[in-house]
Amino acid sequence: MVVGTMADLATFATLLSKLLKPMHQIINNIHSYNRYLILVALVFVLYRSWTGWKGNKPFEKSDNTASVALLGLAHLQLLLGLIQYFGTSTIVQSAMADMGAAMKTPWLRYFAVEHLMMMILGIACIQVGRTLSKKATDDNSKHRKLAIWTSAATLLIVGGLAMKGLLFSTVAAVNGGM
Numbered sequence: 001m002v003v004g005t006m007a008d009l010a011t012f013a014t015l016l017s018k019l020l021k022p023m024h025q026i027i028n029n030i031h032s033y034n035r036y037l038i039l040v041a042l043v044f045v046l047y048r049s050w051t052g053w054k055g056n057k058p059f060e061k062s063d064n065t066a067s068v069a070l071l072g073l074a075h076l077q078l079l080l081g082l083i084q085y086f087g088t089s090t091i092v093q094s095a096m097a098d099m100g101a102a103m104k105t106p107w108l109r110y111f112a113v114e115h116l117m118m119m120i121l122g123i124a125c126i127q128v129g130r131t132l133s134k135k136a137t138d139d140n141s142k143h144r145k146l147a148i149w150t151s152a153a154t155l156l157i158v159g160g161l162a163m164k165g166l167l168f169s170t171v172a173a174v175n176g177g178m
Helices: 006-054 061-088 090-097 106-135 139-162 171-175
Strands: none
Touching: 006 061, 006 139, 061 090, 061 106, 061 139, 090 106, 106 139
16 A cells, blocks of 8 residues: 555554554553563663773673663564554544644643653664764773763653653553543
8 A cells, every 4th residue: 555645644544553453452561561671671771881981891792782682672662652652542542633632631742742752762862872882992982872871761761751650550550541
């Protein structure tokens, strides 16, 4: 199917939504539990990169592996989130139906705009940190770049989840099942 007009795009989005709806709970659960793996990986990469940077330690294979694992988990999270955003989330669909009203409703605004932007920026920071550390020539520079960019990512991700109480909880638990 070639998408050429806005009507074609709307038809494609409707078809995609119908195909993915039955999988929403599975995708949502994986997306939810993957955040814990990401948080653990963030803490590990932060610890290794900050202690490596400040302690002038060599950039070891485990440092590289940890940053690759974090990046892979982050990309998986992004993919699952985008599938929900564009295909399965009734919260986002409700917000998109009337964006003006959604901007006045905190939960709709959060999922339609705030969560998406903060998480994409956080994942971009993880990607930039990984890329710059990979290109750096000396170990201290690798640790420093990874530490700085992973710290920025952590602030965005943790801050974006904590602002609505979702760091260690669910929407249903925090908002009575929205």
